[in-house]
Each structure stands twice: as C-alpha cells, then as structure tokens.
Amino acid sequence: MATSRPLSSSSWRRSAMAMAMVVVLAGSVTGARGQLRMGFYDKSCPGVERLVGAFVRQHVDRVPTVAAALLRLHFHDCFVRGCDASVLLNSTAGGVAEKDAPPNLTLRGFDFVDRVKALVEEACPGVVSCADVLALAARDAVAAIGGPSWRVPTGRRDGTVSSMQEALDEIPKPSMSFKQLTDLFATKGLGVRDLVWLSGAHTIGIAHCSSFADRLYGHPGAGAGNDTTDPTLDAAYAANLRRRKCRAPSGGFAEDAVVEMDPGSHLTFDLGYYRALRKHRCLLQSDAALLTDPAARADVESVAGGPDEVFFQLFARSMATLGTVQVKTGAEGEIRRNCAVVNSPSN
Numbered sequence: 339m340a341t342s343r344p345l346s347s348s349s350w351r352r353s354a355m356a357m358a359m360v361v362v363l364a365g366s367v368t369g370a371r372g373q374l375r376m377g378f379y380d381k382s383c384p385g386v387e388r389l390v391g392a393f394v395r396q397h398v399d400r401v402p403t404v405a406a407a408l409l410r411l412h413f414h415d416c417f418v419r420g421c422d423a424s425v426l427l428n429s430t431a432g433g434v435a436e437k438d439a440p441p442n443l444t445l446r447g448f449d450f451v452d453r454v455k456a457l458v459e460e461a462c463p464g465v466v467s468c469a470d471v472l473a474l475a476a477r478d479a480v481a482a483i484g485g486p487s488w489r490v491p492t493g494r495r496d497g498t499v500s501s502m503q504e505a506l507d508e509i510p511k512p513s514m515s516f517k518q519l520t521d522l523f524a525t526k527g528l529g530v531r532d533l534v535w536l537s538g539a540h541t542i543g544i545a546h547c548s549s550f551a552d553r554l555y556g557h558p559g560a561g562a563g564n565d566t567t568d569p570t571l572d573a574a575y576a577a578n579l580r581r582r583k584c585r586a587p588s589g590g591f592a593e594d595a596v597v598e599m600d601p602g603s604h605l606t607f608d609l610g611y612y613r614a615l616r617k618h619r620c621l622l623q624s625d626a627a628l629l630t631d632p633a634a635r636a637d638v639e640s641v642a643g644g645p646d647e648v649f650f651q652l653f654a655r656s657m658a659t660l661g662t663v664q665v666k667t668g669a670e671g672e673i674r675r676n677c678a679v680v681n682s683p684s685n
C-alpha cells in the first residue's frame with residue numbers, strides 16, 4: 339500500500355491497528371501450531387492414519403484399558419516440552435527421563451506405542467514422528483471405546499531431550515488447588531474451561547491408592563480427634579475406599595491397589611466422571627478442586643446433565659488444542675526411528 343499522502347492521525351491509528359492485527363494473525367499462522375496440517379503424510383506415507391487407526395481399534399477392542407493409557411501418555415507428553423514424544427524416551431547415562439519421574443511412574447502404554455511405531459516404520463521408514471503416532475493413537479483409542487473423535491493435524495517432530503525434573507515441574511499434581519491448576523494450564527495456552535473439559539478424561543482409567551491416600555488419612559482439613567478424611571470427599575465413598583478398595587490383606591493401607599476413576603464405567607467414555615464429581619465421589623483432590631470455583635462448578639453441573647454429545651464436543655475441542663501445545667515442526671527436532679531413544683544418542 340504505497341501512498342505518498344501523509345496519513346491523518348486517525349487513519350494512522352486505524353492502519354496501525356490493522357497492522358497489529360495482521361501481525362497477530364500472521365503469528366498464529368506461521369507459529370508452530372500453524373505448521374501442523376491435516377493429512378501431513380498424505381504423500382510421504384499414504385494410509386498411515388488408517389494403519390494406526392486399524393491397529394488401535396483392533397487392540398482396544400480386546401484390551402480397552404489401553405485407551406486410558408494412551409490418552410494420559412499424550413497429555414503428559416504435551417505438558418513437558420510440548421507434544422514431542424519426549425515422554426517416550428528412556429533414561430540414559432546422561433540423565434533420568436520423564437518416564438521415570440514419580441508422577442510418571444504409573445504411566446502405561448509405552449510398549450503399545452512402540453508397537454504402533456514399528457508397524458509405521460515398516461511401511462514408511464523414518465517418515466512419521468513418534469509424537470504424531472501418539473497423538474493419532476490417543477485419538478483413535480478414545481473413539482474406539484465410544485468416546486468422541488477430534489481433528490489431529492500432523493507434522494509434529496520429535497524432541498531429543500527428556501528430563502525427570504521437568505516432568506516434576508510441569509505435570510499437574512493431584513494435590514493442586516484450582517488456582518494452581520489453572521495457572522499451570524495457562525502456561526500451556528490452555529484456559530479454565532480446557533481444564534474443566536480435559537479433566538473429563540478421568541471418566542476412564544484407574545488410579546493407585548497412593549495417588550489419593552492423603553484424602554483418606556491425615557487430611558489437614560479434618561479436625562484432630564475426628565475421622566481424618568478430606569471433608570470434600572463423600573463420606574460413604576471414602577469409607578468404602580478405606581475399608582475395601584485400598585485395604586491390604588494384612589489390614590494396612592494398600593498403596594499399590596488400583597481403583598477405577600469412574601466406578602462402574604471406567605472403560606466407557608461417558609458422563610460418569612462429572613456425575614460422580616457432582617456427588618463428591620472423585621478420587622483426586624484435583625478433581626474436587628473443580629467444584630471450588632463457582633464458574634467451573636456451574637460448567638460441571640451443566641455438562642453432567644447431558645446429553646453425552648455436549649461433553650464430547652467440548653472435550654474434542656480441548657483435546658485438539660492440547661495436541662498443538664508447543665509442538666516442534668519443520669526442521670526442528672527429528673523423526674525418531676525408535677520412540678525410546680534419540681537417533682544419535684552420542685550427540
């Protein structure tokens with residue numbers, strides 16, 4: 339727009355504003371998120387998405403618990419160094435990896451991702467990233483147990499660094515308050531509602547008793563001489579956890595016992611999580627935290643009323659956003675051949 343006429347101050351302001359908008363828009367298009375695209379492998383590895391989908395469906399039909407494992411892996415991956423498959427790397431002599439950090443101790447599904455990746459490598463060696471394989475497999479696994487599906491643009495590149503300390507710092511802890519959770523999500527470009535809808539992932543899967551032990555015993559919110567259970571946990575449900583689900587045969591507390599996150603339907607992607615949460619029957623303090631914020635609580639109550647489709651759409655949209663967090667694209671990173679090790683470990 340070459341014009342020799344000096345701009346009046348108001349039209350200067352207008353064009354400055356327009357320019358600012360162009361910069362903002364260009365930023366979102368050329369930023370890493372913009373470089374992911376639907377069907378990134380259409381030419382370089384045609385059929386890869388069908389290959390992943392078929393393998394995942396076949397296995398999830400037989401072993402539905404795989405779905406929760408993959409969904410959580412994808413989430414943990416995206417929260418540390420962006421969705422770059424760093425979560426899949428093994429520890430090395432150089433350092434302890436995310437995999438081996440305490441909050442990650444209970445992650446499952448590594449073998450499964452390695453098997454999908456091996457299949458993909460057979461079809462197209464060195465083309466498809468582990469980060470994309472994980473993002474696609476998580477999506478397909480949730481769909482396979484009757485949950486929603488979402489768009490997964492591809493083109494993620496794999497990182498070469500995995501650090502236990504970063505996982506400790508970046509993965510949300512079940513003991514976190516609403517404010518701590520929303521602050522952490524904000525650092526990933528995720529809003530309050532993304533927290534509310536993504537927490538709905540806890541409608542599937544399991545938790546170890548150690549993950550919510552402090553809600554059952556010695557909870558600081560309970561008075562001395564009282565039952566020390568977290569008062570925000572339904573009393574009958576808490577008693578059942580203490581006396582049955584988390585009780586070792588010896589009578590002590592069974593740290594390693596596992597409990598269904600959504601009792602009765604932990605293999606089905608449904609509204610069970612929000613319905614249980616409404617009744618204060620969720621295992622984690624971070625779940626209960628959603629009820630401590632009036633707006634989040636209203637969201638929980640409205641989505642719990644159904645139908646499933648409303649939650650599905652909201653969850654799908656937030657998952658699509660989660661899958662783009664701080665991704666590496668273009669010439670960044672590498673396409674790992676084996677998801678557990680970087681291509682040139684000597685570097």
Ligand code: HEM
Binds near residue numbers: 537539624
């Ligand atoms: C909001 C913060 C979150 C916290 C504090 C949190 C924490 C946890 C904890 C402590 C467990 C139980 C681990 C165990 O004891 O074995 C768990 C399980 C799980 N989480 Fe989360 N989580 C959060 C958000 C999410 C998100 C956003 C997703 C996915 C979108 C997710 C997906 C899952 C799944 C699927 C399981 C079950 C895993 C299995 O069956 O092995 N979580 N989470």
Ligand SMILES: *[C@@H]1O[C@H](CO)[C@@H](O)[C@H](O)[C@H]1NC(C)=O
Binds near residue numbers: 428676678679
């Ligand atoms: C990564 O670690 C797992 C578990 O320790 C092991 O079974 C696997 O062989 C390792 N993978 C590589 C490529 O070293």
Ligand SMILES: *[C@@H]1O[C@H](CO)[C@@H](O)[C@H](O)[C@H]1NC(C)=O
Binds near residue numbers: 561562564
């Ligand atoms: C026990 O809990 C009740 C209700 O929360 C409270 O009123 C009472 O003061 C507590 N007792 C003690 C000894 O802390």
Ligand SMILES: CC(=O)N[C@H]1CO[C@H](CO)[C@@H](O)[C@@H]1O
Binds near residue numbers: 438439440443
């Ligand atoms: C394999 C590994 O690194 N395990 C660690 C998990 O976390 C506990 C503490 O909770 C450590 O003691 C382990 O070394």
